[in-house]
Amino acid sequence: MQGYKLENIDCFCFQYTRCDTGQCKFQHRQSCKESSEICLDWFRHRRCRNQMCSRKHLNHEVMLAYFLCRAEKTENHCKQLNCLMYHEKARQFIEYGTIPPNSVPMVPAVRRRKMVDCVKREVPQVQNFIKSGNHFLKMVRPFIAKSVRERKLSQDKGKAYFKEILHTVLFYGSINWPSIEPEEMLEQREFQLLSSKYPDVFQQYNTHLPTRPPYTVLLDVVVEIMGRNEEEKVLKCLLSLTEQMVLPLTDDKSSKVGNVFVSTVINYCYFWDSDIKNEKTDNYFGASVSCKGRQQRQIMIDILCCQTWHKHISLAVCIGNMYKNQAVWFPPEVHSLAFNIIFNEESPPAPSATPDNQHVLTVVGSAGVQEPNSLEISRTPRQRASLIPRVPCERCLDMFPNINYHPNPEYHGHPYWEHGNCAECESLSQLLYANQLLAMRLQFYVQRTILSSPTEQIHLPHGLIGRKLRRLEDNLRSLGFNVGLFSFYDPSGIESTALERFQH
Template sequence: MLKMKDQSSEPEVTSKLVDEMIHSILFLGKIKNKPLCPKDIFDGVDDDNNHHLKEKYPNPFKFYSSQLPRRSPFSCMLDMIVHLKQQNDENGIKDELAEIISKLKDETRKHDKELSSTVLCVSHVNNTDSVKYYGVSMSTSGKKSGRIMIAASCLSFYWDEYVAGAVMTFYPDLMKKPYFDGTFNLSRDATCRAYNIKNKSEMKPCKSCSNLFGFQETDPKVWPYGNCAEVESLSKLFKNDDQVKQQSRPQSDTFTPDNIEKVKDETRKKLKEILNMTKFEKWSGEFYDPSVELTCREG
């Protein structure tokens, strides 16, 4: 990420992605069963000018034990790659991701292979010149960290409201809420396809994604709701195209403002319970925002 950052003509954009990714990594280290401190993770990692990361990016180090990340580290990496390539250069983006995955694999052979995603999803409206939106699968390891990150992505508005509502319909288990159904059928005007990052082959959506988004042809595999690349990719599509979003609106009578508040409260409560099972004791209730200057945040 530090090397990629300097290839950009917009360093303010890429620095934020590095900043956000560092926070997300530090947080995931903190909540491990055997917690890792910043020194364990980043000791010896300097930028090109030999600045220690902490000098250059103080905020992640200051807030990793009080604020939650809005997304997993690899998601920041995806944004960096899309930023450096062209938004619609799907093949270039796939090539770059495959290369990074294989490099990460070489470097982490003897350690956990956590923090890298395995699936990329591409969504777009069905026009020849439509913009493509990308998502990656959750890059955490372990049940607790995945559940924490899914709730955080829902509650921090990182995911679009409809997508988050669909995911929270099932959160934190595979059981559908009796009082709320935020699932929807993706508009026929849009396409959503998933690919194995390593070999670039197309993958059928899993059963969970078909329950969330009404996909027809699916793989019987059931992943935790919110784990898959489709979620992030559709979320970006909806945030940028209100027409396709409204065409995909959840149809259940239970999709009401009151029930949306109720399911959010329940998700937040569950999130706190899971956080209490980790060494992350004192959530301020805030989500980390790399765009906020330190002075404002403390003020």
């Protein structure tokens, strides 16, 4: 399995019964036999150097992959009373009754760091997170309220959009390490105002999961205001808003834009239906997953896969992530354009001064792909944001190999992020949701070795989605989130009037 070394995984048989394998490739440690908890270092970093560690190097995902009983896997039931392997299901015997499933080590209840507020705020990463959330909300709220005031958004939609953004920002604070409470992120007056106007957000930010990152919601707002087929207006508006959210870097590990809630890649796609209607679909936009921290980013990607994205996009992400294998082939003439948001101290260059080694924005009109034009929001010195067209990364080519990418994928670097982080996933998901006939034309190419291998049998798509759910639960538990039955926040719930002060 990805990231796990066999010699650092505990032998399930040795830990719970006995190991009869002569040369077992897993480790046999007596020090953790009595433990029912997972080692946090091993769980988070896939390794633990402490040979006398008192907690197990086992979790549900590893037990399924390496120790699941073969009879239970192939025949759905094990008839061997003294079977030493892992059993996820109860076993029925006439003489001995029911033998319950094997227990699974759990992540220990994490005690959050109790830090004095002033000390906590002095940590550069925490300070940057607090400033980012506060500034993001301060920029978004008047923009939405102004759009409602000008009747570009309905009042109900404006409230729902802002509540969704606010909930996700507060949720990110609750899963941050160390956790950041709403009253720490928001200024006192803002906290009192918003908590009184949006009580459901403050009651559910640490019990209900969001369904998408806050920057993706902001992108959706801009697209609704500007129109799907006004791609230049959408990108210019989004670029202007993004520039207002830029913060000075507080440390070397901070985001390049200084704001951890801002995405750095924007994408839009469309389908040219030359076979049936001979017309172009609307444009569908997406942003990369903006989330600080490895576990936090995994949580957001798993939520998107399990709850938000079209099932075919989720399947492609799961197969790409687990097996680095091509899975989904789109019909011809699906086009995808991605852009990096670049921040400079100087204004973007004029179109004639564009460096030879940089691409420029390709504008798509009603007649297809037209001549390239550059996109800038301003040439004044105080404006520092520009869009640079971006070739697809290796992850996108894994998941969606036959899409018409602009620019063409002549080169790409090896990415450090996992499948599902890219903006292409969101935009292609929206394309499939809006065009069901296109979704029905997708083809799936999955290697037979994935579907049935000597060590495991994968049922698509539920088996892979089940793994995402288990990783989501494990990560949430390890960060101290209140995990019960997964509930997702609904921003259209309780009535509130927090935007009213901007509407007069």
